[in-house]
Amino acid sequence: MQRLSITRPDDWHVHLRDGAALSAVVNFTARQFRRAIVMPNLAPAVTRVADAAAYRDRILAAVDPALHFEPLMTLYLTDQTPASEIIAAANSGIVMAIKLYPAGATTHSNAGVTEITRVYPAIAAMEERGVPLLVHAETTDPHVDVFDREKVYIERVLVPLIARFPKLKMVFEHLTTKEGVAFVQHAPRNVAATLTAHHLLYNRNAMFQGGIRPHFYCLPVLKREEHRTALLSAAVSGSPKFFLGTDTAPHARGKKEHACGCAGMFTAPCALELYAEAFEQANALDKLEGFAAHFGAEFYGLPRNPDKITLVKDTWTMPDHYAFADDVIVPIRANEQVRWRIA
């Protein structure tokens, strides 16, 4: 049986939610990943260092202590975030990065940034202090086609942004297009990107296979096959600019199978296994360790994890749902096969 042992990976983009939902999902992430960058899009949003510290305590109270999981916190950038909060974050020892949601772009983004120039003073403080800016890179202009939102955001916002702040550490989160890949490749070294397993494995046809498939609806939305192959090439290229970020985004089944369903895929129960499938598909399993366990830590200036994790080539069937607060949650691959498992 084929086995693959790699340094224990970290997840550089995860939604852990709060309350009963947090308790339902956090151990799926913690059993695979030592550390995770935790998104701040709660309601209300995590906008201050004090909120992040309290949220971190709630995560640590919910997680199985035997897993030694370390949540790395982020702050939610708003039009009003003062430069002083960025400085407090830089000195906090718990907040690792600041997340930029364009207002209206995705789940709980209403308090996000309405116009990029309004947050230039806060971004200047990030550049000066070396605090990474994590960007949900999609325009919210309703006239722009939903499949072009990433490409247009690059042109309108990111190109001017990196010209104005050339030393800013920036992560282009959940990259989904070939234009995004090209942007990151040609940007300076301080610009990197996370890639999800689902965008490496699926194209937009998955949303419409024999009917509408709400569990394949996420943001940024799945794109054409030519984009998926560009993402996979970037992931297996060995470039340290591209690293793992699952964007596991759990929503109760009732909120997904709905007339106006929520965006997000719950991938945490088989995240690393799905990345292994993608890398195997590209004949590049030897590149998985750098992508999953080395490059992200390097970007964030953290040491590599000391322990290892072993993947075994062995097929198992994902349950059709898991318990989730007062509803259930449907994971990716529900009732379908996963081709790797964790030993």
Ligand code: NCD
């Ligand atoms: C995320 C969520 O549900 O919080 N949804 C998603 O589709 N990825 C928000 C986000 O990262 O856009």
Ligand code: ZN
């Ligand atoms: Zn996300």
